[in-house]
Amino acid sequence: MVAAAPLQHIQLDTIRVTYVPDGYAFFSPTDLFPTTTLEDWQSYQRLLNASGQLVSSVGAYIIQTRNRTILVDAGYGPGQYVEGSIFLQGGELLANLKRMGLILADIDSVFFTHLHSDHVNGIGQCVNAEQDFIFSNARLLVRRAEWQRFANPAEPRADVEDALKLLEPRIELIEEGEMLAPEITVLATPGHTSGHTSLVVSSGAQRAILLGDTFHSIVQIEHPTWTNSFDHDPKLAKVARQHMLQELAKPETIAIGTHLADSVFGRVTLDQGRYQWHTL
Numbered sequence: 001m002v003a004a005a006p007l008q009h010i011q012l013d014t015i016r017v018t019y020v021p022d023g024y025a026f027f028s029p030t031d032l033f034p035t036t037t038l039e040d041w042q043s044y045q046r047l048l049n050a051s052g053q054l055v056s057s058v059g060a061y062i063i064q065t066r067n068r069t070i071l072v073d074a075g076y077g078p079g080q081y082v083e084g085s086i087f088l089q090g091g092e093l094l095a096n097l098k099r100m101g102l103i104l105a106d107i108d109s110v111f112f113t114h115l116h117s118d119h120v121n122g123i124g125q126c127v128n129a130e131q132d133f134i135f136s137n138a139r140l141l142v143r144r145a146e147w148q149r150f151a152n153p154a155e156p157r158a159d160v161e162d163a164l165k166l167l168e169p170r171i172e173l174i175e176e177g178e179m180l181a182p183e184i185t186v187l188a189t190p191g192h193t194s195g196h197t198s199l200v201v202s203s204g205a206q207r208a209i210l211l212g213d214t215f216h217s218i219v220q221i222e223h224p225t226w227t228n229s230f231d232h233d234p235k236l237a238k239v240a241r242q243h244m245l246q247e248l249a250k251p252e253t254i255a256i257g258t259h260l261a262d263s264v265f266g267r268v269t270l271d272q273g274r275y276q277w278h279t280l
Ligand SMILES: [Zn+2]
Pocket: 116, 118, 119, 213, 258, 259
């Protein structure tokens, strides 16, 4: 039976990328992908639970190089998000970091792929009814275009307000093409949000691409035109997926998608004009 991804890692030479679960989510597949019908999902029943809901992972990553420990995204944090047919449960991140043998002070940077609640709200915890910042030793980094979308007064911020308050005095803005470490490059993948960002982790000929929410489910590997209802700019998100598929199908490339069920790690191949996903 399909399940949210467990604590799991890949190793690229001396670099380790660990998926750190924060929780899970269930969606009506036709609500999350509004251009699809139940018929489209007939061949993807394996991705649905017994109630016919699409199962998604919710979590973050730790990238460990020789001298760096970088957290990518921070999960939703303790609590539930329930809206229409969506159910999301967060709150396991800190326990899973502990299971890895990490203490919070080990984390030198937190980088955000984008500032949706399921990626950013886990940076705070409620102490005496106040939100406290958890990762006190860490630099906080996001791409400038993602931060600047909140300069627009119309940008919805209701479910990330507390996190934005914690970020505001600490955030450092970086640009496309900059490096978080010599092995980690920032790659703009706008569409899901206008400043959505992926990371390319390289070691020799091998590389892994942390895709953030470019793909919400492996169905979008075979159907990159299936738009996720959370994509802010559906046209741009499609372009980002199509471009990314070409990259992912190149040799020695591991794809990493935050919300993919069962395992967030996989490889993409192109066979007779069709992209296919192979879980690692
Ligand atoms: Zn997300």
